[in-house]
Amino acid sequence: MINRRSFARRIAVSFPLLAALADRADASQAQQTAAPPTPPPGKGQMDGSPLGDPLPGQKWRVHDRTRTQPRKVAPGLPVPTPSAPSDAIVLFDGTDLSKWSRGGRGGVAAGEPTWKVENGYVELVPGGGGMMTKESFGDVQVHLEWTTPVGADASRVGQNRGNSGVILMGRYEVQVLSSYNNLTYADGSAGSIYGLYPPMVNPCLPEGQWNSYDIVFEAPKFDQDKLVKPAYVTLMFNGLIVHNRVELLGITSREPIAAYSPHAPELPLSLQGHSGPARFRNIWVWRLWGYDA
Numbered sequence: 001m002i003n004r005r006s007f008a009r010r011i012a013v014s015f016p017l018l019a020a021l022a023d024r025a026d027a028s029q030a031q032q033t034a035a036p037p038t039p040p041p042g043k044g045q046m047d048g049s050p051l052g053d054p055l056p057g058q059k060w061r062v063h064d065r066t067r068t069q070p071r072k073v074a075p076g077l078p079v080p081t082p083s084a085p086s087d088a089i090v091l092f093d094g095t096d097l098s099k100w101s102r103g104g105r106g107g108v109a110a111g112e113p114t115w116k117v118e119n120g121y122v123e124l125v126p127g128g129g130g131m132m133t134k135e136s137f138g139d140v141q142v143h144l145e146w147t148t149p150v151g152a153d154a155s156r157v158g159q160n161r162g163n164s165g166v167i168l169m170g171r172y173e174v175q176v177l178s179s180y181n182n183l184t185y186a187d188g189s190a191g192s193i194y195g196l197y198p199p200m201v202n203p204c205l206p207e208g209q210w211n212s213y214d215i216v217f218e219a220p221k222f223d224q225d226k227l228v229k230p231a232y233v234t235l236m237f238n239g240l241i242v243h244n245r246v247e248l249l250g251i252t253s254r255e256p257i258a259a260y261s262p263h264a265p266e267l268p269l270s271l272q273g274h275s276g277p278a279r280f281r282n283i284w285v286w287r288l289w290g291y292d293a
Contacts, residue, residue, distance in 0.1 A: 037153075037154050037155035038155065039155045039156065039157050039158075039160070040155070043156070043157070043158070043159075043160050044157060044158060045157050045158040045182075045183045045184060046065050046158060046183075046184065046185055047158055047159065047160075048063070048158060048159035048160075048184065048185065048188060049062075049063050049159075049188065049195070049255075050063065051063055051064065051065070052195065052255065052256070052257055053256060053257075053258070055196065055249065055258055056249055056258060057249075060187075062187070062195045062196075062257045062258065063185050063187060063188060063195060064185065064186075064187070065185050067185065067186040067187060067198065068186060068198075069183070069186050069189075069198070069202075070186060070189065070191075070198045070199050070200060070201050070202040070242075071201050071202065072201070072202045072203075073201045073202065073203050073240070074203070075203040075205070075237075075238035075239055075240055076239055079205070079210070079211065079212045079238040079239055080212050080214070080236070080238075080239050081145060081210070081212060081282060082143065083282075084143070084282075084284035084286075085284075085286055087286070088284045088285060088286045089135065089284060089285045089286070089287075090283075090284045091133060091269070091283040091284055091285060092122060092144075092280065092281065092282070092283040093282075094117075094120035094121065094281055094282070095117070096117060097112075097113050097115065097117060097122065097131070099133060099134055099135070100113050100131045100132065100133060100134065101113060101131070101132055101133075101134055102114060102128075102129050102130075102131065102132075103129055103130035103131060103132040103270055103273065104129070107132065107170040107267070107268065107270075109132060109134070110129070113128070113129075113131045114128035114129065115128060115131060120281055121147075121279040121280060121281040122279065122280050122281070123149075123276075123277070123278070123279045123280075124164055124271075124273060124274070124276040124277065124278045124279070125273075125276075126275065126276055126277075128273060129273040130167075130270050130271055130272050130273035131270065131271045131273070132170070132268040132269070132270040132271075133268045133269045133270070133285075134268070135268070136264070136266035136267050136268050137168075137169075137266055137267070137268070137269055137285055137287070138169075138219040138265050138266040138287075139217065139218050139219050139287065139288040139290075140168075140215075140216075140217055140269075140285050140286065140287055140288060141214065141215065141216050141217075141285070141286040141288065142166065142168070142213070142214070142215040142217065142269065142283075142284075142285050143212075143213070143214050143215075143282065143283070143284050143285075143286075144166065144212075144213050144280055144281075144282060144283040144284075145210045145211065145212050145213070145280065145281050145282045145283075146164070146176050146210070146211050146213070146278060146279065146280050146281075147205075147207070147208060147209060147210045147211060147278070147279050148161065148162030148177075148178035148207040148208075148277060148278060148279075149207065149208060149277050149279060150207050150208040152178070152207065152277055156275075157182060157183075158182065158183065158184040159177070159184055159188060159275070160275050161177065161178040161182050161275075162176065162177050162178030162179075162182070162190075162207070162276065162277060162278055163176070163177050163272075163274040163275045163276065163278070164176040164177075164271060164272045164273070164274050164276060164278040164280075165194065165271070165272035165274065166213065166215065166269070166270075166271065166272075167269070167270040167271070167272055168215070168217050168219075168231075168233075168269060169219060169263065169266075169267040169268075169269075170267050170268060170270055171251040171252070171263070171267075172193070172217070172231055172233070172248055172251065172252055173193070173194040173252045173272065174191070174192075174193060174194070174213065174215055174233070174235060175188060175189065175190060175191065175192045175193075175194045176190060176272070176278055177189060177190045178190070178204075178207055179191070179202055179204040180204045180205060180206045180207065181206075186198035189202060189204075190202070190204045190211070190237070191203075191204070191213075191235060191237040191242045191243075193233060193235075193243060193246065193248065193252060194252040194257075195252050195257040195258070196248065196249055196252055196257065196258065197243060197246055199235070199237060199242035199243065200241075200242045200243070200244075201240060201242060203237055203238040203239075203240050203242070204237075204238075205238065210281070211237070211238055212236075212237070212238050212239065213235065213236070213237060214235070214236040215233065215234070215235050215236075216233070216234040216235075216245075216288070217231065217232070217233055218231060218232040218233075218245075218288070219231055219265060219266070220248070220260060221265070222260075222262040222263070224262070225262050226262075227260050227262075230247050230248055230249075230260070231247075231248040232245045232246065232247055232248065233245070233246055233248060234246075269285065
């Protein structure tokens with residue numbers, strides 16, 4: 001007794017075109033069932049930043065590998081891609097990086113950025129550092145769109161796939177990462193407030209498709225060395241609210257996470273120069289002036 005595949009091949013060998021199609025189908029099936037490449041040591045799905053301290057008011061630790069993964073949802077399409085309001089500050093319109101500097105140590109500008117501009121987007125260049133705005137900001141709405149380009153090395157997984165970030169005031173990071181089918185620790189996935197909170201859901205689109213962030217950020221307030229008002233973040237990720245005016249516990253850009261240190265009321269916005277690959281477009285900022293301003 002023969003199965004249907006064997007029978008089909010016996011018929012196909014009598015006809016060269018059918019035989020070629022059968023060979024192509026077999027090759028495609030073998031490719032789909034082949035094991036993915038093994039990532040290098042220390043660069044697996046859950047590798048990255050080390051396990052940190054317990055988070056105040058939560059049952060989790062920073063980068064807790066046992067933390068619940070955000071539920072995956074499909075966002076409504078098309079995702080929001082609004083043009084800048086008339087009084088917004090356009091940081092990148094697809095043509096040049098005149099509003100940006102290369103980010104140096106300690107949040108100091110270090111010359112011209114080295115990221116690549118083409119086809120209406122700017123692409124992170126590995127080893128080229130991050131980018132920071134020439135202008136400083138406090139309370140703002142930030143809009144940008146980002147994608148992980150297709151064709152990335154399949155052995156790059158977890159924090160090594162599509163990694164960048166939007167860093168507010170050089171201290172408070174909203175993570176950018178390929179997260180459609182790329183598992184990592186929950187508070188390091190796309191849309192997370194890095195190290196503090198995963199997004200409530202995961203609406204990330206497949207690689208090659210553009211994701212949309214609208215970040216509403218309320219800067220912390222200090223009276224000399226004393227914190228008098230914490231920072232708050234609201235994030236709309238592909239049209240879904242994944243953080244709803246969540247209180248930040250402190251900085252997220254470096255260890256120790258969840259501790260404040262006094263800083264100026266306005267500081268530059270940064271795009272993180274991590275491992276990538278990552279592309280950005282349509283970046284603008286709208287200041288939150290408050291009522292009767």
